[in-house]
Amino acid sequence: MNTVIAFIVIFGALVFFHEFGHFLFAKRAGILCREFAIGMGPKIFAYKKGETVYTLRLLPLGGYVRMAGEDPEMAELKPGRRIGIVLNDEEEITKIIVNGKDRYPNARVIEVEKADLEHQLFIKGYEEEEEEARVFPVHREAVMVEDGLETQISPWDRQFASKTLGQRAMTIFAGPLFNFILAFIVFSIVAIIQGIxxxxxxxxxxxxxxxxxxxxxxxxxxxxxxxxxxxxxxxxxxxxxxxxxxxxxxxxxxxxxxxxxxxxxxxxxxxxxxxxxxxxxxxxxEKSFFGSIVHGAKETYLWTVEILRLLGQLVTGQFSIDMLSGPVGIYVSTDTVAKSGIMNLMTWAGALSINLGIMNLLPLPALDGGRLLFFFFEAVRGKPLDRQKEGMVHFVGFALLMLLMIVVTWNDIQRFFLQ
Structure with missing residues (x-):
């Protein structure tokens, strides 16, 4: 049971810091962050604060920050569609009801002639028994209601793609960066407690x-x-x-x-x-606060070099893919380390954080490094690549990554439980 708790705490801390890096720099850039998730799969806990939903999900396979504009988010308001609208005192639309209008008795029903929810923020439409269309301004924080779910609209300047190349690159790079920062903090705390x-x-x-x-x-x-x-x-x-x-x-x-x-x-x-x-x-x-900080930086550097060395051996064939560990292998190793004391467990967490940061920086589709590679191509070309083609590359990369995860997990099960 102690191992389960240790694994959950370590996994949660690593993923939280990684995603917090993305989240913090996205918010600094003015990007609308719809969800901050720890884990994948079905939600087991959700809490909304401000414009972000914070969720805990069932499968311990990572996490994500869902930013506006990255995925199709809401229904398209095509001409001829009948919708309900709720206005504020300034006659701005604050709620767009796609279906289930009967649940909002105060909503006004219009037939859409034209709508722009990204740039000019308006809906032009006909109310019942009116012959002339009217233009309704849309509030920047209006929500669209579909199947009972409310989704805040995202004006173009709140979307990820609207930001400068530097802002987008920093938002993506911040995830791995925060894993290195976490490792540095952990190593420094261990040195403060244990000594250098x-x-x-x-x-x-x-x-x-x-x-x-x-x-x-x-x-x-x-x-x-x-x-x-x-x-x-x-x-x-x-x-x-x-x-x-x-x-x-x-x-x-x-x-x-x-x-x-x-x-x-x-x-x-x-x-x-x-x-x-x-x-x-x-x-x-020896005990020294300043020395502990320096030691934390040195440990972060040494672990980074060591993990890169092992990664190089994997590329050159000196290190077999059968020796890689997935969640099962990490759990077993955590169990072994946990038995040797809390300080060793903290050091192990720091090493895992560096490993997560480095793995995410690999220039592979679906990873942060893959997205940074596309940003590099954009900088060289002077314009972004086709978003649909980039999305397909990342989708294929994610599928291959999941396949590799399955293979590694099966190898872990055979190594630790079936021999």
């Missing part, structure tokens, strides 16, 4: 079941030598211990001004088919 690892030849925190604890070593012991070999850094200590699995080594340490010799037998740990020695000691740390 140093390379001093001292012992940090000891595990309760490690060889160091059993041998009587203590946190803060300064290591002078091991087996008579002088050590000048924490890295020296790690190297010697790893080379001696299950072989007794003699630590010479200084504690409170007293020098003492203490025999320790490193335990064995297997990493990638290699046996190394461990004694259950963390590296020494």
């Amino acid at each position: 690892p140093t390379d001093e030849p001292e012992l940090g925190r000891l595990t309760s079941d490690g060889a160091a604890q059993e041998a009587g070593l203590q946190e803060g012991d300064k290591v002078i030598s091991i087996n008579g070999q002088g050590v000048a850094s924490w890295s020296d200590i790690v190297a010697i211990v790893q080379e001696n699995p299950q072989s007794e080594v003699e630590f010479t340490v200084e504690r409170n001004g007293e020098v003492m010799d203490m025999p320790v037998t490193p335990q064995v740990r297997e990493i990638e088919d290699q046996r190394i020695g461990v004694i259950g000691v963390y590296s020494p740390v």
Whole structure:
């Protein structure tokens, strides 16, 4: 149960920050954001504030911000169509009732002759028993009612496509950017709480079941030598211990001004088919708020480089697609990490956030990187590509992405549950 909660919290935080980046910069650009969704599929919770509906959806496969103008949103008011309209005190239309007019007894019924709900914001039509059409101005925040659902109209200047190339690109780039920001914040918080690892030849925190604890070593012991070999850094200590699995080594340490010799037998740990020695000691740390911020930035950079390296191996064939993990694999890994403590779980969340940011920046259709690639082509051509063709490319890309997700998830199930 703890793993389920940890997975939900981590997944929710990663998706929330990603979508919040899109949402924040869309709002800054003046784009009408219709929905802010966490998850996909059927809604299990919805709350509307202002002009945005905030939803929680059933399937933990991502999230989205639905911006005005990106998809067909409402019925087209063709000539001859009969609609109901509700006016405010300034004689502006505030509600357009496409069907179900009987539910609005105060609505006036007109037959549409012409309508423009994007640029000039008007509806021209005939009321009953009138021979001459009348032009009704439409309020910028008017809503259209269809099948009982209200949808706010979106004037052209509130639509995504109306914004400058820079505003659109920044709105899309902000999602992955906020994943890197989240990772930086998480790594910095971990460093503030735990301290910043140093390379001093001292012992940090000891595990309760490690060889160091059993041998009587203590946190803060300064290591002078091991087996008579002088050590000048924490890295020296790690190297010697790893080379001696299950072989007794003699630590010479200084504690409170007293020098003492203490025999320790490193335990064995297997990493990638290699046996190394461990004694259950963390590296020494120092406390510094500013240093923690710097450390958070360094960790973000190092994880980014490492993930890019693994991605490069995947491209060159050194890393098999069978080794990729989907939601199932991430859940299993989260379970393993959660057992090692909250700080390790936070570090894992930071790494996942960077991974999500990088994956979304790949120049593939349906991903943020794919959309940014189309913006690059627009900048080179001096005009946008055909929206229908771009939409088809993204649709095909999304279908292939879902297929890859299914394959990866099946591989995870076979790897973790069917072997």
